[in-house]
Amino acid sequence: MLSRTRLINAVVVTATAALVAAPTVGSAHGQRAKPFVLEEATVASIHQAFRSGTLTCSQLVDGYLTRIQAYENQGPAINSLITVAVDAKAQARALDATYRKSRGRVGPLHCIPVILKDNIDTKDMPTTAGSKTLLSPLPARDSTIARKFREDGALILGKGNLDEWAHGGRAGYSSAGGQTLNPYDLSRSPSGSSGGPAAAIAANFAVLSIGSDTLGSIRGPVNAESLAGVRPTMGLVSRAGIVPFSSTFDAAGPMTRTVTDSALVLNTLAGYDPGDPATRASRGKIPRDYTSSLRRNSFRGARIGVLRNYVTEATDPMMDAAVQTMRRLGATVVDDLEVPTDALALRASSYALISETEFRTELGEYLTAFRPGASVTSHQEVYEASAQPGFGMAPEVLTRLASETQRGGKDDPEYVKAAAEAPAQMREALDELLHENDLDALVRPTAGGSDLSAFSGYPDVLVQGGIATDGTSAGLAFLAGAFTEPRLLGYAYAYEQEVDARLLPAHTPPIPTDWWR
Known part of the structure; x- marks a missing residue:
């Protein structure tokens, strides 16, 4: 098995020389096309460059x-x-050939480079979940997410580092990948557990990424890396072929530089998959095109409730400015709302019980079904291997694995009661807030309230809101009932277009080349 460094360097060592070759510049009408800019490129800007002849996939x-x-x-x-x-x-050359042969009639994500969190199975690359126990063999087949990306023409460029087994602990660290840094401030956390793919997109290493979120693992990195994103409704995006943590809480969704690109990812990934029974709930609830809801006037006539539970001293100025922006854009803002205390208590009372019980059982089920030939076949074997001297697991994660070994099975009465009641209690609390205040959505700083969506299964749509007083990026999270992604994407898009709060990381600036000369 190649080392991590060799896996990367084997691909990139010849890339610099290729950039000095100038692409064909021009358009169908003989006009000189506008030079393509790689940094902050979007699906739309890339496809426009393909159409104009100023860019190839290679x-x-x-x-x-x-x-x-x-x-x-x-x-x-x-x-x-x-x-x-x-x-x-080689993939890029093949996609170029397809583009020429089809005269541009290609998939909606043709040649769009994607980074998947490395707990999402790919048949052509390792899927480690951050653990050295899964460095080999390769998964037997693609996850549903990987398959759908490929079907729409995307190029899966790499796999992003994560907190080992998505278990938190030392954010951005795993025994398989080491420590990920935040490209905005190398001394600050990239947040977890999807910090690797988020950092890659923030640093302009690709266009799109997918994270998984059990309790904030999309929302934390999106906030820390100045991105947009979606933790989708439970059942909107298939989890088949994703290393599980907790079937009650797990969701996978996009982390991108723009709201539009997140909507395009949902176009590709949303829908029923027999491999994930939860996706049955999505039938009849998916629009033809999520981007059709992206309108600058989306706030006009909307009623938005502000959850002040989660506003801190650092995010208070950003939140106050966001309220004024939403009002200026036509929303009625109902301020100073709070989530009831009993709903806030669910995280402390139920999260560890539910998630640890499910991981103990579901990890073994995944290994049996998706990873034949792996060196570990159960949670117990993972724990024993990870506890060996020199293995390199973060102590916090090892402690959590040890705690999980003491949990009962999914037939344990305490677990059964918590798994049935806690999500229902959160949905009831949020439904009551929305109904009693006649609201279209709730909004809060992205840095807080990750338990709201995790427990309810309702969507969080994320957009950069501005800067916190401590100098970090600060986002907004819009939440409403199940399968309201189109509405929430509209609010996030309208805010993004008005405020344009995305920051560029100082540590990964543009690379001067003669590419366009």
């Missing part, structure tokens, strides 16, 4: 590999990726 991939070479292992050494696809250049 040049795009070379550009991202050059940035990975410069900033991932060298320079600031962000260390956001466990693996880069060793055949990325």
Whole structure:
């Protein structure tokens, strides 16, 4: 098995030289097209460059590999990726050939580079969940997410580092990948557990990423890395082929630089999958195109409730400014709302019980079904291997694995009661807040309240809101009932277009080249 460094360097070592070759510049009407800018590129800007003839898939991939070479292992050494696809250049050439042959009639994500959190199975790259126990063999098949991306033409460029087994602890650290850094401030946490793919997108190593979220693992990194994103409704996006943590709480969703690109990801991933029974709930509830809800006037006539439980001294100025912005854009803002105390208590009373019981059982089920030939086949074997001297697991994660070994099975009465009642209690509390105040959505700073969506299964749509007083990026999280993503995306988009709060990381600046000369 190649080491992590060799896995990456085997791909990127020749990328820099390729960038000095100038692409064809022009358009169908003979006009000189506007030069393509790699940094902060979106699906739309990339596809426009393809159509104008100013960019090929091979040049795009070379550009991202050059940035990975410069900033991932060298320079600031962000260390956001466990693996880069060793055949990325070959994939790009094949996609170029498809584009020429079809005369541009290609999938909606044609040649869009994607980073998957490394607990999402890919048949052509390792899926480690951050643990050295899963460095080999490769998964037998793609996850549903990976398969859907490929079907729509995307190029899975690499796998992002994560907190080992998505278990928190030392944010951004795993035995398989080491420590990921925050490209905005190398001394600050990238947040977890999806900090690797989030850092990669913030640093412009790719265009789209997918994280998984059990209790804040999309929302924390999106907030820390100045991104947009979605923790979707439970059942909107399949989890088949994702290393599980907790079937009650787990969700997978996009982390991107713009709200529009998050909506495009949902177009690809949303829908029923027999491999994940929870997705039955999505039938008949998915729009043809999530981007059709992205309107600058989305706040006009809306009633938005502000949850002040989660506003801190650091985020108070940002939240006050957001309230004024929403009002200026036509919303009626109902301020000073709070989540009831009994709902707030659910995290302390039920989260560990539910998640640890489920992980103890569901990890073994995943290993049996998806990872035949792996060196571990059960939670107990994972714990025993991870506890060996020199293994390198964060002590906090090892402590949690030890706690899980003491949990009962999913037939334990205490677990059965908590798993049935706690999510229902959270949904009831949120439904009451929405109904009694005649609200279309609730909003709060992204840094707080991760238990609201995790317990209820309701969606959180995330957008950058501004800067906290401690100098970190600060986001807004819009929440409403199940399958309200279109409405929430509209609010996030309108806010994004008005405020444009996304920050560029100082430690991964543009790389000067002669690419466009």
